[in-house]
Amino acid sequence: MTNKQLIDQIRLKQSFLCIGLDVDINKIPKHLLVEEDPIFAFNKAIIDATNHLCVAYKPNTAFYEAHGLKGWKSLEKTIQYLNTHYPEQFTIADAKRGDIGNTSSMYAKAFFEDLGFDSVTIAPYMGKDSVEPFLAFEDKHTILLALTSNEGAYDFQTQIVDGMELYKKVLTTSKTYKNAKNLMYVVGATKATYLTDIRKIIPDSFLLVPGVGAQGGSLSEVCKYGMTKDVGLLVNSSRGIIYASTGTDFAEVARVKAEELQEQMAAELKKV
């Protein structure tokens, strides 16, 4: 999917919502446990109920890997379901990978070619040759961790390097990578005011913003400091939507929660 196609979807749906499919078997409604693949059944119901309200889905691969082969199968079925029934959705493998060149190439192949995701999240610690194998894929997107929404972000990401915080060094350096146009960045919503500085370095790049809702970030702050003329934002919500009800009405309640966010987003989009 190209940036333009993503922006068109955002305009059409009046939404820049990404729904995180961080599906924990212990948190899904009990009545689904009789299904052959409860996690896929859960995802399918959530996707069918919410797809008109969001532009992206982001399964966190850890939640699938935790179930070994069975979990990997659920992930595969989920991405196949999305690509078959809702090809207009931007899909993100939240995998936070990164390794030396030939190994990153294997990961890129796994997520982009075999699974068919539009994008994958990448940790920047190993630098250029760990990121460029992902960037080499045409019309695929590499979402680099810059400033994450967890407390540990202060351990290294906000430390001063070369006159700037490490996450800014990551932004600055990554712009020099080959095919940098395919980069997006993770920037946590819990630090929305940082977005002013971030936009000075990467004025146009798409930002994937976790941490709105359950983690305490504010949507209007994120938009105030981070939105561009082409929107440039994907705001993720996981737990606040998918676990809003643990009853048989879970998909319907998820739809209501997604709609609340979509309406707030539509209001924000009117401002640009």
Added chain:
Amino acid sequence: MTNKQLIDQIRLKQSFLCIGLDVDINKIPKHLLVEEDPIFAFNKAIIDATNHLCVAYKPNTAFYEAHGLKGWKSLEKTIQYLNTHYPEQFTIADAKRGDIGNTSSMYAKAFFEDLGFDSVTIAPYMGKDSVEPFLAFEDKHTILLALTSNEGAYDFQTQIVDGMELYKKVLTTSKTYKNAKNLMYVVGATKATYLTDIRKIIPDSFLLVPGVGAQGGSLSEVCKYGMTKDVGLLVNSSRGIIYASTGTDFAEVARVKAEELQEQMAAELKKV
């Protein structure tokens, strides 16, 4: 596996060799392609031929994930084979994971409990709460990326932060994490002279050292600067051993290559 058990194995075998099972279907001997699971068949043959010469095996998970479900199955069979037939081997899931707390817990469960690895490699970028869920597992080891052997290492890892290179900041900060005794570190052999400084920060921790052989590092340099009284080193070789021959004699040639390294290691161990 405890540190003591690992050290005992090193003394017994006179080896601190780790063999990297970075198995690429395009590089394994053609005659294996008729097997039901060529990658597992390859691993089994390599393990059977070399286990008396090494103390650890390190499958890089990317190479397995690149084959989707089938690849995950090969990984599962490989670790099960090791745990059943060679339980004295220290097993490393070279996965380079790291995510926010609840997600890291899922990864820890996947690699330590479900797959039964002794250790997993972790990227430090997201800090404390991304690492501690792994450290919480008793008798399991978390191998944190410090200084990697690739060129991109210079992008961020060697940048000065708080008066020291970022990788030293990672070493220093990680020592304050809960259960830090379960930490080991990745330090690339291509930068062996850095080991003097590293040993000032972490005098006793085990280091996993990639980059000897194919990537150009020197074993004697690594030992000179990095070895402790309890050895404190696991030196990894992947391609130099497992792809030394692409004929039907691949396992035998791998054994010869592993033996060459083991003999050099035995000589180094005599010096401490």
